[in-house]
Amino acid sequence: MQRLELDADLKINFSLVSVPNNKELKKLLTYCLLLHQHAHTITSTSSFTLKDVLYAQYEWVLLFTKNYTEQYRTDEGFQQHLLDILETIEVELGNVDWALIQSFEEK
Numbered sequence: 001m002q003r004l005e006l007d008a009d010l011k012i013n014f015s016l017v018s019v020p021n022n023k024e025l026k027k028l029l030t031y032c033l034l035l036h037q038h039a040h041t042i043t044s045t046s047s048f049t050l051k052d053v054l055y056a057q058y059e060w061v062l063l064f065t066k067n068y069t070e071q072y073r074t075d076e077g078f079q080q081h082l083l084d085i086l087e088t089i090e091v092e093l094g095n096v097d098w099a100l101i102q103s104f105e106e107k
Contacts, residue, residue, distance in 0.1 A: 010038055022071060028064040035060060051093055058085045059104045 012033045020026055035042070035057045042048050048056075065078040089096050 010034070010041065013037060020068070025064065025067055025071070028060060028067060031060045032057070032064050054085065054089045054092060055097070055100060055104075058082065058089070058101065061085060062104050063107075 012030060014029075014033065017029065017033070020029065035053055039050070039053045039057070042053050043050050061078065061081055065075070065082065068075060068078065086096055086101070
C-alpha cells in the first residue's frame, strides 16, 4: 500500500465533532477527518484517486465505529455516516465494490 505524504500545513477541523479522550479513538478520528476534509487535496497532489480516498474514508470510519462501539456504545450517527459514504461511492464511481467493503467489515 502506498504511503500518503501530505503538506504539514493541512489543518483538521475538529469543531463539529466531539473528540474522544481516548488516544486510539482520537487517532482514528483524525484519519477520518483528514480523508473527509482534504479529499480534493489528496487526489490533486498525490497518485491517490477519488476511488482510493472514498474507500479509505469508509475503512477508517468503520475502524473508528468498531472501536467506539467496543469501548462505549453503538452510535447510530456513525452507522449513518457509513451509509452516506457508500451512497457517495455509488454516485461518484457508479457502483460499490461490495467485495472490498466485505473485506473491510471482516477485519
